[in-house]
Amino acid sequence: MAKTRNVFVVMLRLLALGATLCATIVMATSHESTTFFGLSLEAKFQYTPALKVLVVVNAVVAAYSLLVLFISPNSRLSHFLVTTDVLVAILLVGALAAAGSVSYVGRKGNPHAGWLPICDQVRNYCNQVMWSLICAFTGVLAYTVIAVYGIHTVVHPLLT
Amino acid sequence: MAKTRNVFVVMLRLLALGATLCATIVMATSHESTTFFGLSLEAKFQYTPALKVLVVVNAVVAAYSLLVLFISPNSRLSHFLVTTDVLVAILLVGALAAAGSVSYVGRKGNPHAGWLPICDQVRNYCNQVMWSLICAFTGVLAYTVIAVYGIHTVVHPLLT
Incomplete structure (x- = not known):
């Protein structure tokens, strides 16, 4: 049972790693130049602070996602991950919402x-x-599930 | 010790209630009309989707913050609050980041x-x-502290 649980969390962390890496690389390489009524128009993510934040936050979280893969689920340190995963989820949501909001405009x-x-x-x-x-x-979805699942596995024994 | 802890959490919840209620009311009453080079210009939060989301999310969280004040910290239900508080923090951050990003523009x-x-x-x-x-x-700060503190009080006994 515990082994299935660990495999599930590792898969979620790999998904989060791939998603945040993808978000970083795809945004960091976004760039287009065009002419509009004789005026040249250049669009790149560096022109919008919220998109720059998205790149930085997702790059940092990708590195975090990679590092925590090496932490044994039986180590004492793994308990602290319950808190850091929540903070990471909060950080990711903030970056996504800010970038999404400007992109909508x-x-x-x-x-x-x-x-x-x-x-x-x-x-x-x-x-x-x-x-x-x-x-x-x-990435946000993956970390929200990781965070809630982490809390659940700690809280659950206290409920039963 | 447990009593001091409960008082601390209730104070944080009251702070969160006040803050989210303030965010809702202050945004919902924001409105200004002016003329600019002979053109009339009207600004109100309803014109920006991200600001409408901020109002709705903060109003819902204010209601949640009020309701959970009536849940006894010794009841079994209070354990579920660890998870819901995290989800509320995530929701609040998303709404704030989206609204903040457009307001920055x-x-x-x-x-x-x-x-x-x-x-x-x-x-x-x-x-x-x-x-x-x-x-x-x-409100975001209050709920982040509530969420992390909630996890800490559950996880801490397992660490010592």
Whole structure:
């Protein structure tokens, strides 16, 4: 039973590692130049602080996900992971929500504020950002399950 | 010792209740009309999806914070709060990051995307949004401490 549990958590951690690595790389390589009514328009993630935060946070969490794979589930240290996994989930959600929110403006614009959508002009860039957000969302889901499952395995014995 | 712990958690929950209620009310009442070069400009939170999400999430969490005050810390139900508190913290962070990210564009603009800042025209509206975000941030801090403290009190006996 404990072995099945450990395999499940390791699989989730590998999924989280892949997802956060994917989010980092796909966002970090997003770039497109185009001309629009004779004006040159360049889009890259560095121009938007929230997207830069997404890259940094996902890179850090990818490194964390790799490191914790080497911690034995029977070691005392593994108990601390319950807390750090929660903090990582919180960090990932914050980065994803901030980037997603700005990307939504990029796609839909906000006519009340006079902000026009840019995705019709830089379609490839926007698609790449969208794929990065999908990867980041997968990472968030994985870490939310890891966090809740971690709490459950600690709390459960106290309930039964 | 257990009593001091309970008082600490109740105080944090009261702080979270006040903060989320403040975030909801301050954002929900944010509204300003002005004229700019002869054009009338109206700013209200309903025009921005991320700000609407902030209002809804903080209102729901305020109701949750009130309800859980009536759960006895000795009841079996209180163990489940460790998990729900973590999920609430994750929800609050997501709402705050999304709203904060769009508000940042409102204040600073994004010249690369051709989005002009609007806060010079609707200064009172922007200040009110800022105060709402400060309240929401306080709620996030309170729930992060509640979540980590909740895990600690459950995990700690297993470590010693």
